[in-house]
Amino acid sequence: MGRIHLFEFEDQSWFPSFIRNYMTDYLQFLANKLKIYQGVLPILKKGLEKSNSAQILDMASGGGGGLLHIASELKEDVPDLKIQLSDLYPNIAAFEKTVSQSSVFSFVQESVDATQVPKNLKGFRTQFLSLHHLRPPQATQVLQNAVDANAVIGIFETMERGPKNMIGMLLIPIFVLLATPFVRPFSIGRLVFTYLIPLVPFFALWDGMVSVLRTYSIKEMNGLVAKVKNNESYAWEISKVKSGPGEILYLLGYPK
16 A cells, blocks of 8 residues: 555644644543553663763654653653653643643743754654654655754654554544543533534544555655665664554664
8 A cells, every 4th residue: 555645634734723632632642541652662762872862852742742651661761851842733731731740841832843943952853653744855854854963863653554554543533532531631622522513533533544544664764764865874773663552663763
């Protein structure tokens, strides 16, 4: 199955921010509840070691980056660990909620474009479940920007493109309906647009299906790296690892 870059509602600048926030809140809740990223702990540790830093700069963090459930474990090996959340469309309420739950976290209030990261933002760059939002030229630019800044970068995707995951996405509306009462911060609007006017389940289903079609394969990630100038100055690890209920596709790049 070839990669198809259909549109996601969440990517559109006109899309209501409160609906986008309800969707990213749900994704963060699911990631933490199911411990989706548990298996990438060794990769995160290696990225921090290669960056000679205790700072993670998480880009395209959505509702909080999904890192809350592994931050405490990572801190056991990295006592000075700090994780800074950022996003092109920052969900400030969700970021504040994450910060209130762990002193490890902070956030950037301004919009941060992963293809042009401000020079004052330092640390091991990570992206969770977000590379598929970018077309190949933009995805390549994310890697190029990291190489130009001599920054370590780790990219993690929770699904592979294929019929199995497409079928699994059909369950999203059910998961949204079941999870919504437990998602925080609590919001009457979240209940209204989930149960009375079910926009959140609909948009989450559409974007979930499209996300599968957009996800880069291992071969395609290697193709992105091949287009990065001076890519030979970096070591690139591109593979997949068992994590939580499934597998994680990942890319780790660091200076040789």
